[in-house]
Amino acid sequence: xxxxxxxxxxxxxxxxxxxxxxxxxxxxxxxxxxxxxxxxxxxxxxxxxxxxxxxxxxxxxxxxxxxxxxxxxxxxxxxxxxxxxxxxxxxxxxxxxxxxxxxxxxxxxxxxxxxxxxxxxxxxxxxxxxxxxxxxxxxxxxxxxxxxxxxxxxxxxxxxxxxxxxxxxxxxxxxxxxxxxxxxxxxxxxxxxxxxxxxxxxxxxxxxxxxxxxxxxxxxxxxxxxxxxxxxxxxxxxxxxxxxxxxxxxxxxxxxxxxxxxxxxxxxxxxxxxxxxxxxxxxxxxxxxxxxxxxxxxxxxxxxxxxxxxxxxxxxxxxxxxxxxxxxxxxxxxxxxxxxxxxxxxxxxxxxxxxxxxxxxxxxxxxxxxxxxxx
Amino acid sequence: xxxxxxxxxxxxxxxxxxxxxxxxxxxxxxxxxxxxxxxxxxxxxxxxxxxxxxxxxxxxxxxxxxxxxxxxxxxxxxxxxxxxxxxxxxxxxxxxxxxxxxxxxxxxxxxxxxxxxxxxxxxxxxxxxxxxxxxxxxxxxxxxxxxxxxxxxxxxxxxxxxxxxxxxxxxxxxxxxxxxxxxxxxxxxxxxxxxxxxxxxxxxxxxxxxxxxxxxxxxxxxxxxxxxxxxxxxxxxxxxxxxxxxxxxxxxxxxxxxxxxxxxxxxxxxxxxxxxxxxxxxxxxxxxxxxxxxxxxxxxxxxxxxxxxxxxxxxxxxxxxxxxxxxxxxxxxxxxxxxxxxxxxxxxxxxxxxxxxxxxxxxxxxxxxxxxxxx
Numbered sequence: 027x028x029x030x031x032x033x034x035x036x037x038x039x040x041x042x043x044x045x046x047x048x049x050x051x052x053x054x055x056x057x058x059x060x061x062x063x064x065x066x067x068x069x070x071x072x073x074x075x076x077x078x079x080x081x082x083x084x085x086x087x088x089x090x091x092x093x094x095x096x097x098x099x100x101x102x103x104x105x106x107x108x109x110x111x112x113x114x115x116x117x118x119x120x121x122x123x124x125x126x127x128x129x130x131x132x133x134x135x136x137x138x139x140x141x142x143x144x145x146x147x148x149x150x151x152x153x154x155x156x157x158x159x160x161x162x163x164x165x166x167x168x169x170x171x172x173x174x175x176x177x178x179x180x181x182x183x184x185x186x187x188x189x190x191x192x193x194x195x196x197x198x199x200x201x202x203x204x205x206x207x208x209x210x211x212x213x214x215x216x217x218x219x220x221x222x223x224x225x226x227x228x229x230x231x232x233x234x235x236x237x238x239x240x241x242x243x244x245x246x247x248x249x250x251x252x253x254x255x256x257x258x259x260x261x262x263x264x265x266x267x268x269x270x271x272x273x274x275x276x277x278x279x280x281x282x283x284x285x286x287x288x289x290x291x292x293x294x295x296x297x298x299x300x301x302x303x304x305x306x307x308x309x310x311x312x313x314x315x316x317x318x319x320x321x322x323x324x325x326x327x328x329x330x331x332x333x334x335x336x337x338x339x340x341x342x343x344x345x346x347x348x349x350x351x352x353x354x355x356x357x358x359x360x361x362x363x364x365x366x367x368x369x370x371x372x373x374x375x376x377x378x379x380x381x382x383x384x385x386x387x388x389x390x391x392x393x394x395x396x397x398x399x400x401x
Numbered sequence: 402x403x404x405x406x407x408x409x410x411x412x413x414x415x416x417x418x419x420x421x422x423x424x425x426x427x428x429x430x431x432x433x434x435x436x437x438x439x440x441x442x443x444x445x446x447x448x449x450x451x452x453x454x455x456x457x458x459x460x461x462x463x464x465x466x467x468x469x470x471x472x473x474x475x476x477x478x479x480x481x482x483x484x485x486x487x488x489x490x491x492x493x494x495x496x497x498x499x500x501x502x503x504x505x506x507x508x509x510x511x512x513x514x515x516x517x518x519x520x521x522x523x524x525x526x527x528x529x530x531x532x533x534x535x536x537x538x539x540x541x542x543x544x545x546x547x548x549x550x551x552x553x554x555x556x557x558x559x560x561x562x563x564x565x566x567x568x569x570x571x572x573x574x575x576x577x578x579x580x581x582x583x584x585x586x587x588x589x590x591x592x593x594x595x596x597x598x599x600x601x602x603x604x605x606x607x608x609x610x611x612x613x614x615x616x617x618x619x620x621x622x623x624x625x626x627x628x629x630x631x632x633x634x635x636x637x638x639x640x641x642x643x644x645x646x647x648x649x650x651x652x653x654x655x656x657x658x659x660x661x662x663x664x665x666x667x668x669x670x671x672x673x674x675x676x677x678x679x680x681x682x683x684x685x686x687x688x689x690x691x692x693x694x695x696x697x698x699x700x701x702x703x704x705x706x707x708x709x710x711x712x713x714x715x716x717x718x719x720x721x722x723x724x725x726x727x728x729x730x731x732x733x734x735x736x737x738x739x740x741x742x743x744x745x746x747x748x749x750x751x752x753x754x755x756x757x758x759x760x761x762x763x764x765x766x767x768x769x770x771x772x773x774x775x776x
Contacts, residue, residue, distance in 0.1 A: 027403050027753055029476060029773050043499060043776050076718060098719040099690075101404060118719065119679040121690070121735055124418060143680050144734050176720055177680035177688050208717065304494040305518050305552035313552050315474075315496070318747040320775050324693050324716070341699070342583065343451060343746045344473040344493065344775070345551055359519050360496055371718045372693040375751070378402055378773055398404050398753055398772075400695050400719070401418050 031379045037388040044302040044362060045316035047377040047394075051384040053296035054273060060293065061272050062090040069259055072096055072115060072248070074270025077371050079396035080380065081109020083273065088113075094137065096268050100125045101399035107136045109395050115139035115165070117204060117248070117268060119147060119177055125401065126154035133158055139165035141204045143179040148191050148198070155197040165201035166192045167248060170233055172226035174208045181229035186236040193242055202246035205230050206268060211253030212278060212325075216285045223257035230263055252293070253282055276370040278325040298331060298364040299373065300381075301346065303357050312356040314338075314346040314363065321346070321365060322372035328365035338365060406754045412763040419677040419737060420691035422752040422769075426759040428671035429648060435668065436647050437465040444634055447471055447490060447623070449645025452746050454771035455755065456484020458648065463488075469512065471643050475500045476774035482511045484770050490514035492579060492623070492643060494544070494552055496522060500776065501529035508533055514540035516579045518554040523566050523573070530572040540576035541567045542623060545608055547601035549583045556604035561611040568617055577621035580605050581643060586628030587653060587700075591660045598632035605638050627668070628657055651745040653700040673706060673739040674748065675756075676721065678732050687731040689713075689721040691740060695751055696721070700744035713740060 032043035042048070065071055073087045075095040084095045084106055094113025097103050103114045113136060120129055120140055132138050133155070142148050148166070155164055168188045171178030179185050185203070192200040210222035226249065234244050250258035252271040258264035271279055274297035282290045301316035321328050323341050330336045335354035340347040348363070350356045357363060367373035375397055382390035407418035417423070440446055448462045450470040459470045459481055469488025472478050478489045488511060495504050495515055507513045508530070517523050523541070530539055545560045546553030554560050560578070567575040585597035601624065609619050625633035627646040633639035646654055649672035657665045676691035696703050698716050705711045710729035715722040723738070725731045732738060742748035750772055757765035 027768055027770065027772050029776060032776060041499075043497070045775050119688075119734075121677055121679045122418075124416075143682055147734060171682065175686075176717070176722060177682070179682050302496055304496045307518055307546065307552070307554050311550075313494075316775075318697065318699050318744075319750045319773075322693065323699055342551070347551060359494075359522060369693075375694050376773070376775070393402055395402065397402055398694075398751070400420050400691075400751075401404060401407060 029378050031391045033381045033388045033391060035388055035390060039383055039386045039388070040362070042300055042381055042388065044300050045320035046300045046381050047374065047379065048298040048300050048364065049380050049382045050296045050298065051382045051389055053294035057273050057275070057293045057296055058087060058090055061269065064259070065091070066259060068265055070266045072266050072268055073273065074117070074268050075102065075106060075396070077270035077374065078273060079374055079394050079399065080392055081106050081111055081395045082392045084109070084111045093266070097396070099399055099401060100129045101401040102396040103132055103138065104128060105396035105399050107132050111136070113137040117141055117206065119143060119169070121147060123150065123154070126150055127157065130154040130158050130164065133162040133164050137165070139167060139201055141167045141169040142188060142192065143169045143177055145188060145191055148188065148195055152195040152198055158197070163197050163199045166198045167201050167204040167246070168192065169204040170229055172205045172207045172229045172249070173210070173222055174206065176208060178204070182232045183236060185233045186240070189237055189242055190240065200242065202244040202248065203230055203233060204248050205264070206249040206251070207254065208251070211251040212282070213253070214281060215283050219254045220257050223254050223261065227261045227263050252279055271370055274370045276325070277329045277366045277368045295331070295366050297367065297370050299328065299367060300362055300364055303359050303361045306356060306359050310350040310353070310356055312348040314348060315344065316365065317341045317345045318343050320376055321367050322369045322376065324372060325369035328367050331364040331366050333363065404753050406756070406766045408756045408763045408766060410763055410765060414758055414761045414763070415737070417675055417756055417763065419675050420695040421675045421756050422749065422754065423673040423675050423739065424755050424757045425671045425673065426757045426764055428669035432648050432650070432668045432671055433462060433465055436644065439634070440466070441634060443640055445641045447641050447643055448648065449492070449643050450477065450481060450771070452645035452749065453648060454749055454769050454774065455767055456481050456486055456770045457767045459484070459486045468641070472771070474774055474776060475504045476776040477771040478507055478513065479503060480771035480774050482507050486511070488512040490540070492516055492581065494518060494522060498525065498529070501525055502532065505529040505533050505539065508537040508539050512540070514542060514576055516542045516544040517563060517567065518544045518552055520563060520566055523563065523570055527570040527573055538572050538574045541573045542576050542579040542621070543567065544579040545604055547580045547582045547604045547624070548585070548597055549581065551583060553579070557607045558611060560608045561615070564612055564617055565615065575617065577619040577623065578605055578608060579623050580639070581624040581626070582629065583626070586626040587657070588628070589656060590658050594629045595632050598629050598636065602636045602638050627654055646745055649745045651700070652704045652741045652743045670706070670741050672742065672745050674703065674742060675737055675739055678734050678736045681731060681734050685725040685728070685731055687723040689723060689738065690719065692716045692720045693718050696740060696742050697744045697747035697751065699747060703740035703742050706739035706741050708738065
């Protein structure tokens with residue numbers, strides 16, 4: 027059920043079997059170094075591994091200063107810990123005795139954090155930790171809804187009540203607030219993103235004010251993504267950033283605009299799906315071997331890299347249709363193209379392997395360690 | 402990189418780890434038997450395994466009379482042959498020497514068919530077959546574009562020219578025409594689907610007429626899907642049906658209408674994604690553990706099974722948001738729901754295991770044999 031790698035180190039790019047998930051290593055390393063260099067004193071990076079699902083990439087991010095990584099699922103955390111990552115935060119709720127037992131078991135081997143937004147869930151985490159060695163603790167963040175309207179308890183007293191409950195629970199270490207604003211990441215203008223994060227900061231301060239009066243300290247205020255992180259940095263309130271997509275970028279993030287109204291160009295496109303034309307029976311029309319099962323379309327269709335007159339106009343399960351503007355030529359049967367996925371996270375989840383390329387040669391092949399880790 | 406199964410045979414439904422891909426075995430067996438019973442003499446069934454990607458399910462379909470299965474990729478064919486399926490048609494173009502060598506190698510172990518719509522591809526297939534044992538042949542279908550506007554050569558003389566080339570090629574057995582009308586499957590009214598397949602039949606006959614005059618027989622006219630197959634059956638022209646989704650059904654197919662304008666109810670929903678509520682912080686709102694990485698949304702969001710007042714209103718990577726109509730209650734933290742995927746094929750591709758359930762007990766756990774087989 028795991029496919030063999032589509033290439034081997036040393037292969038030429040043109041010999042990669044397709045559809046394949048390609049990393050442009052120069053662009054990828056640029057992105058990792060650039061983000062590391064952007065952090066002021068007192069602001070830590072904990073990149074989101076739900077983007078890449080890779081222990082190898084997590085360790086590279088940590089080698090550049092990241093304190094650990096985030097993920098969203100217990101099974102992802104397990105795969106990353108198994109791969110040598112010793113500090114993992116599940117930036118999400120974990121519900122169910124079996125999953126919590128699995129998560130609690132990881133505290134024997136790594137520093138583990140988790141989020142809560144429900145009182146009964148705090149009891150369930152404490153129950154799970156009661157079965158672990160007495161020396162093990164789990165870091166617990168109270169997640170507040172800062173405008174994302176998904177998970178998270180209301181800021182202020184409802185959040186403070188949960189924090190007090192965590193503080194009182196044995197083996198649970200109250201670590202601070204999870205205050206991620208997901209929908210802010212894809213607001214197109216810099217103004218919209220700034221206002222969203224200003225509101226998030228107000229929600230955080232409403233909560234920390236109450237807790238501070240109770241003598242409860244919030245060591246970590248966690249949140250931020252690739253779209254908004256510069257706002258969280260300048261807030262003076264957030265001290266741990268959870269950006270993930272910056273490592274790869276995708277077509278959707280490339281549609282965000284900066285303060286001057288130009289497309290944000292901080293990070294480079296480093297992730298591609300390499301695809302082959304399998305059919306071209308009329309001018310201006312070609313069909314690729316990459317459809318829904320190779321590239322996610324939930325945030326728009328992929329774009330064709332460095333081919334402005336050619337568009338990917340439709341996906342079906344195993345096919346992608348290319349159309350040429352006006353009379354531009356379409357690539358013929360057997361030709362390959364590089365697609366920029368609309369959304370990197372779910373695209374990565376479709377593949378078993380990364381093929382890392384530099385100077386048109388395959389340099390590395392990495393497993394997508396936590397592919398399919400949805401439990 | 403393969404997750405452990407989310408349940409074991411004998412487990413109660415409520416003990417299945419989520420998100421999990423569930424088969425309602427009663428509904429599934431009903432669907433398989435019903436399709437088998439619908440075939441008149443002279444019309445064969447070759448179900449599409451791109452829906453289920455499972456050797457186990459392929460063998461069950463063949464035990465009920467199917468002559469073999471279809472798939473779309475060489476790596477799917479290999480996984481199915483490895484799983485004991487001895488007759489596989491790749492109802493798609495296979496391009497590239499490495500893939501063709503792999504496909505040709507399968508002719509040693511199984512009856513293999515493939516489609517072509519390009520002359521140079523015929524030469525490439527012949528080259529690949531030249532390296533195989535002289536006793537092995539490959540069945541080759543000429544794919545014609547019957548209105549789907551994706552792959553397929555134009556019907557009539559262009560298709561006939563390719564057929565003549567196949568007939569002349571050593572070790573290639575000209576098997577007939579691939580005449581699948583993909584977009585007809587999701588036309589909502591019975592009238593639209595009937596007209597689409599009437600046009601497809603005309604395209605087939607335009608081609609077979611030319612070939613017949615040349616003394617070239619088209620043994621098999623292949624096509625049809627779950628949305629249109631009754632039209633292909635009644636055409637008197639198609640003699641091999643490639644329906645796949647009928648085994649499971651999905652929310653999108655449930656929107657097709659029959660001759661009387663009612664939703665088509667021939668087959669039952671047999672495939673579900675079981676999900677758990679992980680957050681519910683305000684009335685009328687709940688968040689599931691199943692988003693883009695557990696359920697495909699390319700053909701619409703999933704629906705919530707047997708819960709008319711609750712809707713799945715939004716997906717992000719790992720989350721699905723439930724909203725209740727008016728003041729209907731939403732399920733609380735820890736509760737489970739069954740989702741009907743909008744599109745079964747790419748949803749199945751996200752999971753490593755099927756959990757087959759009957760009378761609220763897990764009866765079987767089957768691997769998704771060809772998950773991720775996009776090569």
